[in-house]
Amino acid sequence: MLTKEEIRDWFIGLQESICSQLEAVDGKGKFISDQWQRSGGGGGITRVIADGNIIEKGGVNFSAVWGKTPEPVLKSIQLDPMDQPDFFATGVSIVLHPFNPMVPIIHMNVRYFEMTNGKWWFGGGIDLTPHYVNAEDARHFHQTLKSICDRHHPSYYPEFKNWADDYFFLKHRKETRGIGGVFFDYLKDDSTFTKEARFNFVRDLGNGLAPLYTHFMKKNGNLPYTEKEKQWQCIRRGRYVEFNLVWDRGTKFGLDTDGRTESILMSLPPQAHWVYNYQAVVGSEEENTLSKLRKGITWI
């Protein structure tokens, strides 16, 4: 039976592998590494890159933490109030903000959670936030995710794609963060899946991140762009901040439970702009992008 140590060690390797691949394609930016300890148990390795050729700011974080299960988690899984198990959680979280507005922002999280009462599950997801939605790039992104999912179960892509549409949604703007991707949580073993099968899927997805993103870095990283497009990028980054600080459960959970703030907030962009009541010009690329920020679009 797969142990939490084996899963943790695989995540440590994933972090290293992703950083190497991104550095190789960026050609200039280098990840720094900060180790940190959590007072309640465990800690992590935060790796951050800034001012590369293509990546302006990004983080690839590993953590493995344990201790008393936080109240919000206990509530969310509806345990018997007498049952107060400890928890163990490990995973890798990534957000990358490029300089060039033609390169999308990417986010991935893959995680494993277990409790001393024997319950365990995997969760995670990958989603893409293009500053300008491009049909070909969107198709490539979703097709790649679908191919990974299909290797594990035909229900994965349709189910997790819808889940991403619902999760990466700014209710106060009535718009999705970007073009979605996949999102899943509480993946356990059952009559269809063993623990190994669930882990194989998570590994396959985790391994898929760097090839996916370096594809966009290489394809779009040197495209020309205007000052106006850079301004638009800053406005879209503002929306990214709004999602992460208002709606993202992982961020909320981290900030509520006294996590390491600088690691949690590595997801925020280098700059963001807010313009009162900004309206995209009718018929513009910006308006086209806004029209695509909704749930239920079939990208493939």
Next chain:
Amino acid sequence: MLTKEEIRDWFIGLQESICSQLEAVDGKGKFISDQWQRSGGGGGITRVIADGNIIEKGGVNFSAVWGKTPEPVLKSIQLDPMDQPDFFATGVSIVLHPFNPMVPIIHMNVRYFEMTNGKWWFGGGIDLTPHYVNAEDARHFHQTLKSICDRHHPSYYPEFKNWADDYFFLKHRKETRGIGGVFFDYLKDDSTFTKEARFNFVRDLGNGLAPLYTHFMKKNGNLPYTEKEKQWQCIRRGRYVEFNLVWDRGTKFGLDTDGRTESILMSLPPQAHWVYNYQAVVGSEEENTLSKLRKGITWI
């Protein structure tokens, strides 16, 4: 007995008065005006200024809304579950972001809430967020608030100053938003205060905002500053975004209850920066400011 219409009309006049005073001192920026309707009842007037001589971005919002009392409000006041009163709420909210990092950010909210079961209360506050804490300015700000409070009750300033320290606090950073000010809520009538006495205090405070802020505009609006100081301002603005989106109850309430997003988020700065693990230089003015962002400081 003071009616909700009289209070609402006074707030409309306050909005107008504050906008005029700010425009007169700014000398360039003009407030635009957007009227909006709320589908559940009521609406507001959002007034926004941008690219003035001194004010870079700001809003002075009036609203008067009514209808079914939102669930979070019913919970917060612990009513009998059988009691489902409608509500009426009116108030003025202000946030001003200056160009010059030597001019502080200011925020004020004054509001009146009543329910069809006869309960009513006033709430509000003013707090100052200097990019660089300056002892003389901090003293002037707190002394002015104390003078206003003292005209109404000797307990007001000490009580509301502590409440502001607790409220305007970024738990995840373990720092206050700025140098605080006053914050209060649920001000009702009792053996000491009539409704008129509570309203007189709120009026006095509301009228105090423009003279307080124009003092800083005139005193500091033309001070020289460096590119490094402008960068620091952008980092402090990032903290302002974090407070408003993660901790501010008014913002959360508005976004949760389908308020007008562009009016609620007028409080966000024109730009904000996030730098991973930014550390102020030992002995610098930035470090001095950080050392002052804590609760319990006596500024007078």
